[in-house]
Each structure stands twice: as C-alpha cells, then as structure tokens.
Amino acid sequence: MEPIPSATFDPEDYAPDEAPRAWRRFFQSLHHVTPLLAPGQRFSSRSGSWMIDDIMVGYAKFGAQTMERKLSSEIVQAAACKFLMGWRYRSGQAKVYHAGDAVDLHPGYYCIIDYDRGCHTIAAESDVLAILLPHQAVGYAPEKHPPRFMIPVDTAQGALLSDFHESLVKNAPMIKINEAAAISKGVKAVYASVIENLAEHATPTVSKWDEIRRFIDEQIFEQDLTVAMLTEKFGVSRATLYRQLAMSGGLQSYIAGRRLDYAFRHLTIGGPLRGRISEIAARCGYTSTNQFSRAFSRHFGFAPSAVLGALSKDSDALPGAPGENTLWDMWHSADFKARR
Numbered sequence: 001m002e003p004i005p006s007a008t009f010d011p012e013d014y015a016p017d018e019a020p021r022a023w024r025r026f027f028q029s030l031h032h033v034t035p036l037l038a039p040g041q042r043f044s045s046r047s048g049s050w051m052i053d054d055i056m057v058g059y060a061k062f063g064a065q066t067m068e069r070k071l072s073s074e075i076v077q078a079a080a081c082k083f084l085m086g087w088r089y090r091s092g093q094a095k096v097y098h099a100g101d102a103v104d105l106h107p108g109y110y111c112i113i114d115y116d117r118g119c120h121t122i123a124a125e126s127d128v129l130a131i132l133l134p135h136q137a138v139g140y141a142p143e144k145h146p147p148r149f150m151i152p153v154d155t156a157q158g159a160l161l162s163d164f165h166e167s168l169v170k171n172a173p174m175i176k177i178n179e180a181a182a183i184s185k186g187v188k189a190v191y192a193s194v195i196e197n198l199a200e201h202a203t204p205t206v207s208k209w210d211e212i213r214r215f216i217d218e219q220i221f222e223q224d225l226t227v228a229m230l231t232e233k234f235g236v237s238r239a240t241l242y243r244q245l246a247m248s249g250g251l252q253s254y255i256a257g258r259r260l261d262y263a264f265r266h267l268t269i270g271g272p273l274r275g276r277i278s279e280i281a282a283r284c285g286y287t288s289t290n291q292f293s294r295a296f297s298r299h300f301g302f303a304p305s306a307v308l309g310a311l312s313k314d315s316d317a318l319p320g321a322p323g324e325n326t327l328w329d330m331w332h333s334a335d336f337k338a339r340r
Helices: 019-029 074-078 156-174 178-200 206-217 227-234 238-248 251-269 276-283 289-300 302-312 326-331 336-340
Strands: 006-009 032-035 045-053 056-060 066-069 081-089 092-096 103-107 109-114 119-123 125-132 148-152
Touching: 006 019, 019 032, 032 156, 045 178, 056 109, 056 156, 074 148, 074 206, 074 289, 081 156, 092 109, 092 251, 103 109, 109 156, 109 178, 109 206, 125 156, 125 178, 148 156, 148 178, 156 289, 206 227, 206 251, 227 238, 238 251, 251 276, 251 289, 251 302, 289 302
Parallel strands: none
Antiparallel strands: 006 045, 032 066, 045 056, 056 125, 066 119, 081 109, 081 125, 092 103, 092 119, 109 148
C-alpha cells in the first residue's frame, strides 16, 4: 500500500539565488513568506509535510522571515476550508499579530491559533512543528471560541500535546493511505478534547493587565506613559504593575519593544524604500538611524536593512510551478473540499 501524500523542501535542490523564491512558492497557498537574509547569507530553510486524510502535519526549520495571511487575500478566499494552526516551537521565537493582539511564540508554549482571522508573523531562526485542523473537524466555532489557545508546555496538557505532535510528525512518513482516515480520526479527537477543555475553563473577561497592555499599545508614542499615570488610571498598585512588566524589563523596555514591533510592521508596508528607515527611526523616538538599527537588531536578530533588502526582492513575481507542491494542490482541490 502506498504512503500518504507528502511534500518536502530541501534548499540543496535549488540554485542558491533561486532557493528563497522556491521557498515562497512552496508555501504560497498557505501564507505569503518573506525570507530575511543578511548580505551574503546562504539560504538554508527546509520543510516536510504530510497529508493524513483531512489534516496536515509537518515541520519547518527556517531562518528569519515574515509570514502573512491576509483575510482579503486570494489565499483565504480560495481555501477549501477554514482551519486552525497548531504550533510547537522546538527552538527560536516569533511575534504574531493576530485578532488585534501581539503574541510571543517560543518553546515555552504550545499554540493553537485560528489561522482564518488573518495573521502576521515575524520569526527569528526557528525549528517548528505545525498541524492544520479543519474547524468543524475539531468542533471549533469562531463565534464562541477564543481566537487562540496558549498552553504552557510545563503543564500536563501542554507537555502531552507537545509529545503527541512530535510523535505524529516523526511517524507520519510510515503512514499508509489505508491507515490515514483512522489515524486522522484519532488525532482530531485529541485536539477536539483539548479545545473543549480549554474553552470550558477560559477566563471570559479581559484581565486588568490586558486592559493596561492594550492602552499602552494604543498610546505607544505618547510621552506621559509612566508608572504613576498607569497606576492612577487603572487603580492598580505599583508592585502589581512592576510584577506584570518584570519579564519585559520594566515599562520603558516594554514601550521600546512595542515601538520596535511597530517599526517592523511599518517597514513592510508598501511605498518608496528610500528614506524609510530614517523616517521610522524618528517616529519611534531614535535620534539616529544607527541607534535605531542597533536596537532593532538586538530585538529581532537582524537589521532593518535586511527587511528592506528582502522587500526589494519580494517584489519579484512568483511564477507558477506546476507540480512543485502537489500537496497544497490536493488541499485546495474540489474533491478534497467535498470530503471535508
């Protein structure tokens, strides 16, 4: 019996200057990818994925890159179904802008996210496991469930789900076509149970810290964002606020980080590239582009010039590549849509 459908990406299969474009084509039915390569850096990202009946599992080891899935894009409009994305970061980290929030992904959490609410991800060099699950197959309803679930991996549920995902990806190459439906049914039952349990115990109200964080994000360029102002406005003690900000290094470090997040997003917005770094640096309160570039590099692991360099190459057309990733062709096929 033949194995389940699969697709792999190996940069060694391409010429060095073609590999980044091929990587973008490989994922173009899922999201728009922009590799962020430093001058002279060799592209080394690789990936493997397997279709187990109506779900997809896989891994990706990649360098710094952005990934964007816009609600208005043809990608979303053409999708055979709405789906959740499960992520397990083995190493690395990413900042995800999703459903109005900025979320940090790293090895400390297993994340399940509704990928059809639009998503913009800024990732450092990472090693990631992924799984795609149709909404209705796991009982997920966007109108009543939260947009994402963040499960600490030092909890029983997070550890078990992480180990389960690891085993699934490890053994996927051995799965045969005649086994796929039964295995898929079991996998979906596991995730459906996790989602039901998490939704049942989710906090229905926004926490005070969420309110404070969103206020800071809305007022990120105001000069009067101080601990005293925030404690008075939200009725919390200094000790409570300091405790919430401790992991970010304090209020000023948190603000600086959020301004750099703003800078990255606006570097990727269309428009003339000339002068954009100095303009954004000034907007973020930096007195020089060198000061801004150093802070940006410390925060993201690559320079703002790498982003603009990637964008200049990213403007190239993505020609079709029939048969290059038949797995995604199957995912979007009418026959597969009917089965789901």
